[in-house]
Amino acid sequence: MATLILLNKPFHVLSQFTDERSTNPRSTLADWITRPGVYPAGRLDYDSEGLLLLTDHGGLQHRIASPANKMPKTYWVQVEGEVSDEALRQLRQGVQLKDGLTRPAKAIPIPAPEIWPRNPPVRFRQSVPTSWLALTISEGKNRQVRRMTAAVGYPTLRLIRTQIGEWSLGNLQPGESRAVTINVPDTPARTPPKTRRRHRRT
Numbered sequence: 001m002a003t004l005i006l007l008n009k010p011f012h013v014l015s016q017f018t019d020e021r022s023t024n025p026r027s028t029l030a031d032w033i034t035r036p037g038v039y040p041a042g043r044l045d046y047d048s049e050g051l052l053l054l055t056d057h058g059g060l061q062h063r064i065a066s067p068a069n070k071m072p073k074t075y076w077v078q079v080e081g082e083v084s085d086e087a088l089r090q091l092r093q094g095v096q097l098k099d100g101l102t103r104p105a106k107a108i109p110i111p112a113p114e115i116w117p118r119n120p121p122v123r124f125r126q127s128v129p130t131s132w133l134a135l136t137i138s139e140g141k142n143r144q145v146r147r148m149t150a151a152v153g154y155p156t157l158r159l160i161r162t163q164i165g166e167w168s169l170g171n172l173q174p175g176e177s178r179a180v181t182i183n184v185p186d187t188p189a190r191t192p193p194k195t196r197r198r199h200r201r202t
Contacts, residue, residue: 002057002182005038006167009052010174011118015043029054032175041065042164045143049118050075050161051169060184064164070138074106074163075145076113077133078122079154083109087152091135095148099141102148106136115160116174122157130157 009015012027019025029040029052038054041064055061063069091107110132124130131154135145146156162169172178 002055002060002184003035003038003179004060004167004182005033005035005054005177005179006169006172007032007052007054007177008169008172008174009044009049011049012046014046015040015052033177035179042140044161045159048159048161049174050159051164051167051172052161053164053167055182057182057184060182067140071165072136072138072163073140073161073165074134074136076110076115076160076162077135077145077149077156078112078130078158079133079149079156080125080128080130081154082129083131083133083154087154090152091133091148095151097141097144097147097151102141102144103137103139105148106134108134110134118158124157134162136163 007029009029010027010032013032014026014028017028017030017033019028026046033054037056039056039061041053041055041061044050044052053064055064064071088107088109091105094104095102112132133149135148137144137148141147145159149156160169170178
């Protein structure tokens with residue numbers, strides 16, 4: 001059995017328990033999670049919000065965080081401008097970034113969600129509208145969602161992760177968390193290969 005903690009990571013919180021900066025230290029997970037022995041399964045950028053998973057089980061941590069498992073992650077993305085059908089098509093087919101072509105994403109326009117206000121608030125330009133997308137990706141390039149929307153012409157203003165695999169944010173507010181118990185099957189021991197007997201010719 002493993003413990004899995006679902007945390008709604010607030011804006012401007014590091015997804016780690018310590019900050020290497022000696023001056024002006026930033027908020028870390030230690031300000032929100034007091035349970036000992038749990039570690040983040042993956043990461044969420046300092047300026048992003050939403051679902052972050054922590055666990056006390058190394059195997060589960062690897063299963064969630066490993067890029068090889070291609071676990072889908074869904075984000076609510078507020079972007080600058082009204083997203084065009086052509087931009088949606090590019091996101092769904094894959095976007096060329098400096099470190100390669102992204103895998104096809106699920107990109108769906110959504111109404112502005114009813115969510116908590118961000119502190120500090122997003123800076124708006126009155127002359128430029130904004131819109132929201134639900135974007136699901138299955139890989140983890142550095143700052144990938146922000147780079148994808150920028151590459152198709154729509155800079156990200158706010159980024160909230162709402163789901164990782166089967167686990168969703170639900171009604172957790174910023175800084176709130178809940179713990180669930182996960183039944184993680186033991187990895188079966190590998191049976192050593194049988195050695196072939198050599199028969200001597202007579």
